[in-house]
Amino acid sequence: xxxxxxxxxxxxxxxxxxxxxxxxxxxxxxxxxxxxxxxxxxxxxxxxxxxxxxxxxxxxxxxxxxxxxxxxxxxxxxxxxxxxxxxxxxxxxxxxxxxxxxxxxxxxxxxxxxxxxxxxxxxxxxxxxxxxxxxxxxxxxxxxxxxxxxxxxxxxxxxxxxxxxxxxxxxxxxxxxxxxxxxxxxxxxxxxxxxxxxxxxxxxxxxxxxxxxx
Amino acid sequence: xxxxxxxxxxxxxxxxxxxxxxxxxxxxxxxxxxxxxxxxxxxxxxxxxxxxxxxxxxxxxxxxxxxxxxxxxxxxxxxxxxxxxxxxxxxxxxxxxxxxxxxxxxxxxxxxxxxxxxxxxxxxxxxxxxxxxxxxxxxxxxxxxxxxxxxxxxxxxxxxxxxxxxxxxxxxxxxxxxxxxxxxxxxxxxxxxxxxxxxxxxxxxxxxxxxxxxxxxxxxxxxxxxxxxxxxxxxxxxxxxxxxxxxxxxxxxxxxxxxxxxxxxxxxxxxxxxxxxxxxxxxxxxxxxxxxxxxxxxxxxxxxxxxxxxxxxxxxxxxxxxxxxxxxxxxxxxxxxxxxxxxxxxxxxxxxxxxxxxxxxxxxxxxxxxxxxxxxxxxxxxxxxxxxxxxxxxxxxxxxxxxxxxxxxxxxxxxxxxxxxxxxxxxxxxxxxxxxxxxxxxxxxxxxxxxxxxxxxxxxxxxxxxxxxxxxxxxxxxxxxxxxxxxxxxxxxxxxxxxxxxxxxxxxxxxxxxxxxxxxxxxxxxxxxxxxxxxxxxxxxxxxxxxxxxxxxxxxxxxxxxxxxxxxxxxxxxxxxxx
Numbered sequence: 001x002x003x004x005x006x007x008x009x010x011x012x013x014x015x016x017x018x019x020x021x022x023x024x025x026x027x028x029x030x031x032x033x034x035x036x037x038x039x040x041x042x043x044x045x046x047x048x049x050x051x052x053x054x055x056x057x058x059x060x061x062x063x064x065x066x067x068x069x070x071x072x073x074x075x076x077x078x079x080x081x082x083x084x085x086x087x088x089x090x091x092x093x094x095x096x097x098x099x100x101x102x103x104x105x106x107x108x109x110x111x112x113x114x115x116x117x118x119x120x121x122x123x124x125x126x127x128x129x130x131x132x133x134x135x136x137x138x139x140x141x142x143x144x145x146x147x148x149x150x151x152x153x154x155x156x157x158x159x160x161x162x163x164x165x166x167x168x169x170x171x172x173x174x175x176x177x178x179x180x181x182x183x184x185x186x187x188x189x190x191x192x193x194x195x196x197x198x199x200x201x202x203x204x205x206x207x208x209x210x211x212x213x214x
Numbered sequence: 215x216x217x218x219x220x221x222x223x224x225x226x227x228x229x230x231x232x233x234x235x236x237x238x239x240x241x242x243x244x245x246x247x248x249x250x251x252x253x254x255x256x257x258x259x260x261x262x263x264x265x266x267x268x269x270x271x272x273x274x275x276x277x278x279x280x281x282x283x284x285x286x287x288x289x290x291x292x293x294x295x296x297x298x299x300x301x302x303x304x305x306x307x308x309x310x311x312x313x314x315x316x317x318x319x320x321x322x323x324x325x326x327x328x329x330x331x332x333x334x335x336x337x338x339x340x341x342x343x344x345x346x347x348x349x350x351x352x353x354x355x356x357x358x359x360x361x362x363x364x365x366x367x368x369x370x371x372x373x374x375x376x377x378x379x380x381x382x383x384x385x386x387x388x389x390x391x392x393x394x395x396x397x398x399x400x401x402x403x404x405x406x407x408x409x410x411x412x413x414x415x416x417x418x419x420x421x422x423x424x425x426x427x428x429x430x431x432x433x434x435x436x437x438x439x440x441x442x443x444x445x446x447x448x449x450x451x452x453x454x455x456x457x458x459x460x461x462x463x464x465x466x467x468x469x470x471x472x473x474x475x476x477x478x479x480x481x482x483x484x485x486x487x488x489x490x491x492x493x494x495x496x497x498x499x500x501x502x503x504x505x506x507x508x509x510x511x512x513x514x515x516x517x518x519x520x521x522x523x524x525x526x527x528x529x530x531x532x533x534x535x536x537x538x539x540x541x542x543x544x545x546x547x548x549x550x551x552x553x554x555x556x557x558x559x560x561x562x563x564x565x566x567x568x569x570x571x572x573x574x575x576x577x578x579x580x581x582x583x584x585x586x587x588x589x590x591x592x593x594x595x596x597x598x599x600x601x602x603x604x605x606x607x608x609x610x611x612x613x614x615x616x617x618x619x620x621x622x623x624x625x626x627x628x629x630x631x632x633x634x635x636x637x638x639x640x641x642x643x644x645x646x647x648x649x650x651x652x653x654x655x656x657x658x659x660x661x662x663x664x665x666x667x668x669x670x671x672x673x674x675x676x677x678x679x680x681x682x683x684x685x686x687x688x689x690x691x692x693x694x695x696x697x698x699x700x701x702x703x704x705x706x707x708x709x710x711x712x713x714x715x716x717x718x719x720x721x722x723x724x725x726x727x728x729x730x731x732x733x734x735x736x737x738x739x740x741x742x743x744x745x746x747x748x749x750x751x752x753x754x755x756x757x758x759x760x761x762x763x764x765x766x767x768x769x770x771x772x773x774x775x776x777x778x779x780x781x782x783x784x785x786x787x788x789x790x791x792x793x
Contacts, residue, residue, distance in 0.1 A: 031414050035350055035360070042355050083538035089359045089379055092414045190413045 023052070024078045025097045025104065025175045028067035029059065029183055031090040040067065040091070043084045049073060053106075055172035061187055064092070070173050092190055097177055104175035108153035109135070110144045110160055111167040117142055120163055130156045141166060231402035236366030236392065237266035239403050240330065243373035244274060246406040247328075249301045251275045251663045253288040257305025259345055260332025262397035264303075277663065277692050280684035282309050284656035286316025287682070290325045291660025294643045295618055295668070297451065299326045299380050300660065306333045307345030310352070310391070315650055317356040317387050322647030323472060324449060326385035328376045336364040336393040349391045358386030366399035374409035383417025384536040385449055419537055419551035426557060429531045429548045430564030432505050436529075438573050439465045440496075440503035442488060442517075445472035445646075446510015446534060452555040453477070453639045456509065459562045464569040466577050468496035470511050471627075472646040475636035479615060485577040489517040490781045491628040495580030497779070497787040500525050509533045510554050513543040514647065523786035533557055587792040588778050593633065599772035600748050602629040602701045608751050609671065609699070610635040612759055617669040617697075618643060618661050622654035622678035625707035628777045630673045640665070652681030658696045659688055669697065669759065676702040676728045686738040689764050697758050698766040700731055703773050711776045735766040746770035 030036055037056065044051050052070040059066035071078070078096050086094040114137065117123060127133060132146035146156055153170055234242070240263060244252070252274055256264045267276060279285040282304040289300030304313055310331040320327050334343040350362050359379045361372055369392070376388040433439055447456045453476050460467050460477070466485045469476065477484050486493030488500075497519075500506065506528040511517070518524045521543060532539070532546040533554050540549040550557050592603035606629060609617075615635035620643040621627040627644055636642055643661050645653040658672035679700050689696060706724040713721050732742035741761055745754045751769070758765040781790045 034362075035354065038351060039354050046355065080538070080542060083542075087536065087538045089412065089415045187413075190416075193411050 019074050021072050021074050023070055023072050023099050025102045026069040027095045028085055029092040030065050032063055032065050033090045036090050039088050040085055043081060053172040055174050061183060068173055068175050102175040102177055104173050105147045106153055106173050107147045107171040109169050110165060111141050112160055113164050114139060114142045116163050229404050231404050233400050234403040236369050236396045236399050237263040239369040241266055241270050243370055243406050244301060247377045252301045252303055253277050253279055253285040254303030255279055255282050255285055257309045259306035259334055259394050280687040282312035283315055284682050284685040286313045287653050287656035288660030289327050290320050291643055291657030292664035293325050295640055295661035296664030299328055299377055302329045304331050307347045310347055310349040317353055319645055319648040319650045320387040321356045324385050326380040327387040328380050329387060329389045331391045333391045333393045335395045353389050357389045360389040362391040363396050364393045366396045366401045370406050378409040418553045421552040421556055425548050425550050426560045429550055430561055432529055432531060433463060434566045436505035438503045439505040441465050441467035441507045442511055443467055443473045443476060443509045444470040444511025446554055447476045448639055450553055450555045452558055455555055455558040459558045462562055462567050463565045466574050470517055471631045471644060474631060474642040475639050478637045479635045487632055491777050494584040494779050495577040497781060497790045498580060501788040503528050505529045507531045512539045519781045519785055519787045600769060601775055602626055602771050603633050605769050606630055606633040608755050612755055617671045620654050620658040620661055620672040622674040623649045623651045624675045625777050626673055626675045626701040651678040655682045656685045659694050662694050662696050671697045673699045676700055677706045677726050689740060690738040696764045700768040701771050702768055703771050705773060731768045740764050740766055742766035744768040
């Protein structure tokens with residue numbers, strides 16, 4: 001979590017076999033409970049697995065929080081981790097997806113000296129080419145903002161570095177699942193004493209032939 | 215939650231309320247949950263609860279232990295023998311940190327506990343106050359759930375959740391840390407409402423009938439099916455359902471050490487113990503069966519040996535209440551998620567009535583080989599020093615398998631689990647997953663309180679006994695009747711065995727000296743005897759069992775005996791060694 005490995009070492013997605021490591025986006029719906037972040041984090045640290053990115057914030061449903069966790073692991077490992085997370089009392093539901101299955105963004109802020117940037121750079125071109133915008137313009141400094149994938153936000157660092165980039169910060173990844181109906185209906189099922197079948201999705205359910213051969 | 219409760223207080227509702235302290239609300243919750251015994255140790259930060267307890271002496275029995283580790287192991291013993299939730303009290307700081315081993319043990323062995331720790335005043339949290347420790351964070355990895363209460367109004371609801379979580383689904387330990395101000399604070403108490411639903415917590419997966427059907431089809435087509443069962447059956451109170459299933463399907467069945475006793479030792483389909491020091495047949499034939507049916511067990515590495523050579527030829531049916539256990543270690547062909555009390559009867563309905571005589575006889579052939587190579591000499595030696603096995607064998611003759619056997623960890627544990635005759639469920643209390651030396655003495659005390667009508671025999675090594683020897687004080691003060699057998703080989707025997715077999719007999723710090731155990735017991739007012747002569751064994755065991763009150767019997771056994779069979783670490787179960 002402390003280091004962004006992917007910045008210097010982008011993950012290899014070339015090999016799509018099940019055992020190959022790749023980035024996985026883990027989405028966790030939870031109650032808003034003190035200590036739950038730790039309970040979830042130690043599931044990774046116990047197995048010496050680095051969290052590449054972690055975002056947690058209130059979801060679209062009041063009182064329900066959503067975690068987005070990114071790790072680089074084999075699917076087998078990710079599946080086991082997700083089951084361990086879902087086992088926690090205050091966790092409602094866990095999903096995991098490859099990068100292909102989600103739309104994701106990271107937000108980045110860049111602080112530069114207004115003098116230098118105004119003098120030496122065509123700011124208009126810079127903003128347009130990098131999909132960035134100026135958030136604050138002061139006499140002494142200017143803050144640009146951009147959103148995008150890691151490579152895109154990295155690209156703007158490279159561009160601004162020669163002009164005395166003063167400070168840079170990047171958010172964790174947030175990801176929307178392409179194939180998802182949201183969580184509202186599912187939550188209603190959770191609130192019932194006798195849940196519907198959907199609450200416990202069995203990964204084998206739709207793969208009957210694959211797991212059962214005589 | 216706080217807001218909701220306060221509304222109730224300020225609005226003059228029709229509900230009757232009484233003004234009570236957080237401590238009283240806690241004790242009322244325990245009584246409402248059916249708690250009769252608390253194992254605990256007082257201290258500064260839990261004093262208001264102990265003050266309230268003073269007036270509850272007639273409703274709640276408190277057993278004063280000698281160390282918090284002893285308290286929590288006693289709670290575990292109570293839970294394991296009774297099937298109820300064990301309740302433990304400890305103070306903040308060192309009181310709480312002394313619980314960690316027991317929490318870890320209960321977590322890995324799925325033992326239902328509600329542990330209450332005192333905590334410093336809420337306004338002192340994070341100030342390094344006297345006896346302040348971050349108990350919630352320290353215990354997070356070793357609890358099923360934990361929660362810090364800082365306001366008394368939370369107590370009834372939090373306790374209700376705690377009991378619900380501890381005992382349902384896959385059981386486990388729950389820790390509730392209560393700050394001192396919340397213990398003292400008075401609030402309008404409306405009575406206790408048990409919890410039966412938490413929206414984010416699903417204790418039981420939904421039973422999928424397709425998998426039951428698929429499992430039954432596999433079982434009906436199998437030529438050499440083999441059942442492995444674990445503690446899940448005991449935790450799910452599904453002993454009768456299990457018996458009906460194996461008796462209809464006629465499938466040989468073997469147990470993990472925590473599963474021992476589900477069916478009697480001498481049941482014709484009980485083919486013995488699994489794992490590193492388990493029986494010969496069950497280990498070897500795991501790699502020859504065609505369908506492996508695992509019920510309420512988690513394929514621990516001590517059971518499977520080398521995973522990539524484990525039952526690769528077999529189709530695997532795995533019944534478990536915890537979805538995280540399915541495919542964790544062994545890939546299942548058919549996963550049967552659910553409570554085995556529900557799934558087993560469904561399966562029994564669909565399986566054919568059968569007898570697998572030839573296949574069962576194969577297990578008996580291996581058993582004969584094991585008897586000839588190992589068991590006969592272990593149980594019936596005629597010369598030399600006594601063996602651990604013959605002590606257990608003599609004990610079986612006297613107890614007829616009716617006693618609860620509590621074991622510590624090491625060679626004596628393996629010998630006791632292998633040879634103890636058990637007629638009933640909840641008769642075997644041992645530290646399986648964590649392997650906690652020092653577990654047996656306090657666990658035996660708890661087991662007796664949990665099942666007062668049954669005889670409790672603790673079998674302990676000379677090393678482990680010295681780890682929690684102080685609990686003799688608990689026996690002295692509570693007057694509990696626990697029979698203690700120390701199998702003294704003057705070594706930390708299991709480590710010595712490994713050093714002999716794998717480290718060229720380099721006996722590194724396994725030579726342990728012991729005090730005069732009988733004299734120590736006598737100092738606590740506990741009767742005792744030490745024997746080293748085979749001829750004295752039956753009489754000494756009889757004297758121990760007939761003694762009114764606790765008794766410590768120290769048996770000097772052969773120093774360098776090894777437990778066999780053995781699956782060496784890193785080997786396949788079919789590479790099990792008989793010597």
